[in-house]
Amino acid sequence: MAEIEIVLPAIEAADTVVETDAGRFRVIGQHIPEKRVMVDPAILRDLVKAARAAAKNAHVPYSHFHVGAAVIMADDPEGSVITGANIENASYGAAVCGERNALHAAAAKGFxxxxxxxxxxxxSLDGPLPDRSPCGICRQVMREFIERDEAQDAALILVDTGDADFTADILDIDRLLPYGFRL
Known part of the structure; x- marks a missing residue:
């Protein structure tokens, strides 16, 4: 299949200032530049299918909320698909999300x-994006594995829709976690 260009549109919203008797407050706006990525849509489709299949391997005796993830790392010359599923534990703090399991497996391979x-x-495939999107910890972990100042070739994050008409909602880390922590 031929590659297509995916354009993530620029987002511009100016800061505003609120003047009060108690002081000035700034309401932070948003500036996310346009990003363009050339992709083979069959790879994206297959990656979403791999994530959906990985969700079947989730160990979720407490939440019963199955999450699967599949990742292709930019620095993997073979473009391998690495999957993960969420694994819960009676000690809730020991649970690990599917996205982090996939990323940790990729990192353990050196990527x-x-x-x-x-x-x-x-x-929750038929639900709105907030019911299907990554938790805050996973968003922050994703940011760790994304180029600091990616301009072109942005890392794409695909959220399965479960909809017959759409394969996935597409985001990048700036849209998913606009003010993520960086050292």
Missing amino acids: RRIKFLALSTSD
């Missing part, structure tokens, strides 16, 4: 830069 990451929440 450090996400190219594409797909996730599937099989128990």
